[in-house]
Amino acid sequence: MTATATDAAAPAPDQGPGPTLEEQPIVEYKNRRIPLKLAIIAAVWVLGWLLLRGKMTLSLPYAELNGFMNWLNDVSDKVGDWQQTNFFFHTVLGNIVTFINDVVAWLQKMLSTPPGARPTPEIGWLGVTAILGWVAFAVAGWRSTILVVVTLLLFNVLDIWTDGIDLLIVTGLSVLVSVAIGLPLGIWMARRKRVSAFFTPILDIMQTMPSFAYLAPLALFFGIGPACAIVITLIYALPPVARITEHAIHGVSESTVEASRSLGVTKGQLLRRVQLPMARRTIVVGINQCTLAALAMATVTALVNGPGLGQDVIQALQALNVGDAFVAGSGIVLAAIMLDRTTTAASERAERAARRGSGSTLAPRTRQLLLLGTAVVALVLAYLSHLYLWAAQWPDKATIGSDVSSWINDATNWVVNTFDVITSFVKNVVSYGLLNPLQSLFSNVPWWLMAAVLLSVAATLGGRRALAATAICGAIILGTGLWYDSMQTLAMTIVATVLTMVVAIVLGVAMGRSGRADLVVRPVLDTFQTIPSFVYLVPALALFGASRFTAIVAGVLYAFPVATKLVADGIRGVSETTLEATRSVGTTTWQTITKVQVPMARPGLILATNQGLLYVLSIVVIGGLVGAGSLGYFVVAGFSQQNLFGKGFAAAIAITAIGVMLDRIMRYAAARQE
Amino acid sequence: MTQPALQVQSLWKVFGPKAEKLVGTPDLELSRKELLAKSGHVIGVRDVSFDVAPGEVFVVMGLSGSGKSTLVRLITRLIEPTSGTVLLDGEDITAMNDDALRDIRRKKVSMVFQHFGLLPHRKVIDNVGFGLEVRGEDKAARRSRAQEMVDLVGLSGYETNYPDQLSGGMQQRVGLARALASNPDILMFDEPFSALDPLIRRDMQNEVVRLHEEVGKTMVFITHDLAEALKLGDRILIMRDGEIVQIGTPDQVVGAPADDYVRNFVSEVPKSHVLTLKWVCRPEVPGEQVSDRTLPSGTIIREAARAVLDAQGPVRVVDDNGQTVGIVDDEDILRVVVAEEESA
Ligand SMILES: Nc1ncnc2c1ncn2[C@@H]1O[C@H](COP(=O)(O)OP(=O)(O)O)[C@@H](O)[C@H]1O
Numbered sequence A: 001m002t003a004t005a006t007d008a009a010a011p012a013p014d015q016g017p018g019p020t021l022e023e024q025p026i027v028e029y030k031n032r033r034i035p036l037k038l039a040i041i042a043a044v045w046v047l048g049w050l051l052l053r054g055k056m057t058l059s060l061p062y063a064e065l066n067g068f069m070n071w072l073n074d075v076s077d078k079v080g081d082w083q084q085t086n087f088f089f090h091t092v093l094g095n096i097v098t099f100i101n102d103v104v105a106w107l108q109k110m111l112s113t114p115p116g117a118r119p120t121p122e123i124g125w126l127g128v129t130a131i132l133g134w135v136a137f138a139v140a141g142w143r144s145t146i147l148v149v150v151t152l153l154l155f156n157v158l159d160i161w162t163d164g165i166d167l168l169i170v171t172g173l174s175v176l177v178s179v180a181i182g183l184p185l186g187i188w189m190a191r192r193k194r195v196s197a198f199f200t201p202i203l204d205i206m207q208t209m210p211s212f213a214y215l216a217p218l219a220l221f222f223g224i225g226p227a228c229a230i231v232i233t234l235i236y237a238l239p240p241v242a243r244i245t246e247h248a249i250h251g252v253s254e255s256t257v258e259a260s261r262s263l264g265v266t267k268g269q270l271l272r273r274v275q276l277p278m279a280r281r282t283i284v285v286g287i288n289q290c291t292l293a294a295l296a297m298a299t300v301t302a303l304v305n306g307p308g309l310g311q312d313v314i315q316a317l318q319a320l321n322v323g324d325a326f327v328a329g330s331g332i333v334l335a336a337i338m339l340d341r342t343t344t345a346a347s348e349r350a351e352r353a354a355r356r357g358s359g360s361t362l363a364p365r366t367r368q369l370l371l372l373g374t375a376v377v378a379l380v381l382a383y384l385s386h387l388y389l390w391a392a393q394w395p396d397k398a399t400i401g402s403d404v405s406s407w408i409n410d411a412t413n414w415v416v417n418t419f420d421v422i423t424s425f426v427k428n429v430v431s432y433g434l435l436n437p438l439q440s441l442f443s444n445v446p447w448w449l450m451a452a453v454l455l456s457v458a459a460t461l462g463g464r465r466a467l468a469a470t471a472i473c474g475a476i477i478l479g480t481g482l483w484y485d486s487m488q489t490l491a492m493t494i495v496a497t498v499l500t501m502v503v504a505i506v507l508g509v510a511m512g513r514s515g516r517a518d519l520v521v522r523p524v525l526d527t528f529q530t531i532p533s534f535v536y537l538v539p540a541l542a543l544f545g546a547s548r549f550t551a552i553v554a555g556v557l558y559a560f561p562v563a564t565k566l567v568a569d570g571i572r573g574v575s576e577t578t579l580e581a582t583r584s585v586g587t588t589t590w591q592t593i594t595k596v597q598v599p600m601a602r603p604g605l606i607l608a609t610n611q612g613l614l615y616v617l618s619i620v621v622i623g624g625l626v627g628a629g630s631l632g633y634f635v636v637a638g639f640s641q642q643n644l645f646g647k648g649f650a651a652a653i654a655i656t657a658i659g660v661m662l663d664r665i666m667r668y669a670a671a672r673q674e
Numbered sequence B: 001m002t003q004p005a006l007q008v009q010s011l012w013k014v015f016g017p018k019a020e021k022l023v024g025t026p027d028l029e030l031s032r033k034e035l036l037a038k039s040g041h042v043i044g045v046r047d048v049s050f051d052v053a054p055g056e057v058f059v060v061m062g063l064s065g066s067g068k069s070t071l072v073r074l075i076t077r078l079i080e081p082t083s084g085t086v087l088l089d090g091e092d093i094t095a096m097n098d099d100a101l102r103d104i105r106r107k108k109v110s111m112v113f114q115h116f117g118l119l120p121h122r123k124v125i126d127n128v129g130f131g132l133e134v135r136g137e138d139k140a141a142r143r144s145r146a147q148e149m150v151d152l153v154g155l156s157g158y159e160t161n162y163p164d165q166l167s168g169g170m171q172q173r174v175g176l177a178r179a180l181a182s183n184p185d186i187l188m189f190d191e192p193f194s195a196l197d198p199l200i201r202r203d204m205q206n207e208v209v210r211l212h213e214e215v216g217k218t219m220v221f222i223t224h225d226l227a228e229a230l231k232l233g234d235r236i237l238i239m240r241d242g243e244i245v246q247i248g249t250p251d252q253v254v255g256a257p258a259d260d261y262v263r264n265f266v267s268e269v270p271k272s273h274v275l276t277l278k279w280v281c282r283p284e285v286p287g288e289q290v291s292d293r294t295l296p297s298g299t300i301i302r303e304a305a306r307a308v309l310d311a312q313g314p315v316r317v318v319d320d321n322g323q324t325v326g327i328v329d330d331e332d333i334l335r336v337v338v339a340e341e342e343s344a
């Protein structure tokens, strides 16, 4: 890189203020008028800000409620009454809720929480460990057993057994129900086009709708607690099973299906002897995705009082106790790794079973005997742990949970004190240099000016359809009465997305250009992606204390893996021939990147930005827990404070509207590029 | 006259949303392109009729997209016909309910596919026995039958392998054994060897010839390769755009192509390898000096060449009953061979 000094400065103008900030890369050259239009909009906007600052901003003081929120509060009260009187609420929903809660309570009594009379659960840690280890052995192999055993021992050592197992109970139940419903649904969808056409959009919505959008309504219907947690988790975890099952059955070689039909198979024979065995591996991949989704969502449901480690994280975050949050967060990460590896190993085994030609070491008979024998051992251990305290109660002396917590607190203090200069500097640069001006620009102008800016930017970038979507979403935000807070959240989201994309492009370009970088970075990103969003708040909180910036850091941490991968794939997608041609005219590396690879990877970049944005938005909400303020705060507060229910609900609607609006603008902008 | 093994009568297949409604309308008179432009329907097979005699090898040939695969699938209703009838041993397939149809597929007709369509999660022996399993035969019976078939196609020793451990040619042998296992009356092949290397393809063609001699099944064989068609076919049906262009024996197709499409197809064929004396003999000129030798009219020219050239004067060509159909001399033979040289 020799001629880079001048070129390196070239992208700098992009960093200017205003809406051009992140939209610029999208529109660079297809339509030369767009930058001009955006510049005009920005100029009007800044001018309006200078003249009309602080007027008609629609800001609503913290405790104040508007008519809509009061109405929501009334609805909430009324539903509370209905739960006593109304047949549907009392009998139908009531019984479902009671049933789920009973199942969870029974499992807790058996595995995690001592029932009143006993000092330990019916099955102690040794038994639980043995049983889960055996399950891992049966579905995935002995390596997974080791992983499971180590994870559960660490639960004991970290003194998070009860909540760790509770998290696994919620996750496990949700996965079971997801598979029980999703698998037949996927098969049905694969067989009937009509069924598929009907359910596909529903599954899409279930999977992409931000969880906070349905957290509040479901809490209303199911009441807070395990039942609500499981229903919410189900909504998010079921789609992967159904869709991947459908996809897997469609993926079965057409000629094999035809050959089987030519032999006169019945539909049932085709399904059982041909399609399911051949689709098995892919279906297990679907179960892997379902499990990770379930774990992530089960953690978040701590907000509606779902049992498990999520609760510990929330409490610790709210008490600003980084050490405790770290311990609980580690438990979640351990659970994530354990579930991911075990289900992955299960899918590999399914692969081997599908093409048994190579791999399998044991004869089926031997394996059956082995499974039987180990099952007996596990049951004996379970029985021992029911009878004897030594097998049921982990010795207090052998736990280090609180020690770890205080070490981490000490270490955090040390780091914060020692590197305060650096962390404060970074925090202040972003806060004062980017976040404050932008938030002021977004929220401190008259609402109609900001609305006009949003609409004109949408129209410029995405045309009429983006304009329509923005108008609808804008009207919804206005209707919730949270315009001011929404604009603050929007500004924060944009800042976090820009930072995410900076990281993603730097890393993604490196990965896309170098196979070796990819080989090193990708597994790390994969691991990052298995970690539930909650956990990212912990390190951010440790370094930056409770602030808006903390939420932004957590958002970037959560969003950059997916964005980076998409960028890397986009860069790799640029054809080798084009690159060769470029090299042949003597471009520098930097020129190749900026003039060829990045522009040509544009669809990948847009997709990455879009995904990054949705991820960031989901953190911005739980960022309310660590002082991010704005909408996220209300969402979180709405679950704990009766009188803020309506405001929290309204905030959830506003956040969803923001998400949909940004998503549509980007999508239509991308479509216009084609 | 014996009952044909297979009778296809004015069979149609139109792909598209409202294909059934088109039957009997003038739209079906339109060419493929016109119909596609007008209503989005594609004609797969257009008004095809033919009979196949028991034990005959009937080859369907045409360029890719001419409707061969569709035609062969219509016969067992892997694709539902739009109209027309198919009679198998006099039984109307097109009128059958699902159960009866399944029974036909299990017992009477088997098929071999271009891409094999094997079950990757089953051993060779279980792939071969799959059809028997599907129709409910017990394990011992289907094992022994499958083993017989494995031996028949020369795969002994590979019974416990999985398909992905075999070469393409061997996989197709598994497909062949699977088709034979149910002991069907009719075997159907859809371009079974197109995915194979030329050398393997020749082996497999010989294999089919051998099997035909051994088991004597009726065969419907789809190919786009004229050499294959000529080598295997008792009769050849040539298709274009879903329609029959010509049906005839190999020498009829080569000697008297129905139109330019067929002529183009056969132009590369070494005629002396296919044509018989019948195609080159001429009436005897009165007073001509004819040798004593006679040759049957069905003799391939290449095989007759030596005898004709050695003979003193023209040779007499006789039919099956010993009646003279004409004579050939050196020049008649050389004309065919030289024309070949020139076109090559
Ligand atoms: N399911 C289908 N839907 C629509 N058109 C089809 C379908 N299957 C085949 N066709 C069309 O029918 C024609 C004949 O196809 P096919 O029978 O596969 O030809 P061949 O086997 O001779 O190559 C082709 O033009 C093909 O595009």
Ligand SMILES: [Mg+2]
Residues within 6 Å of the ligand: B068, B069, B070, B191
């Ligand atoms: Mg074909």
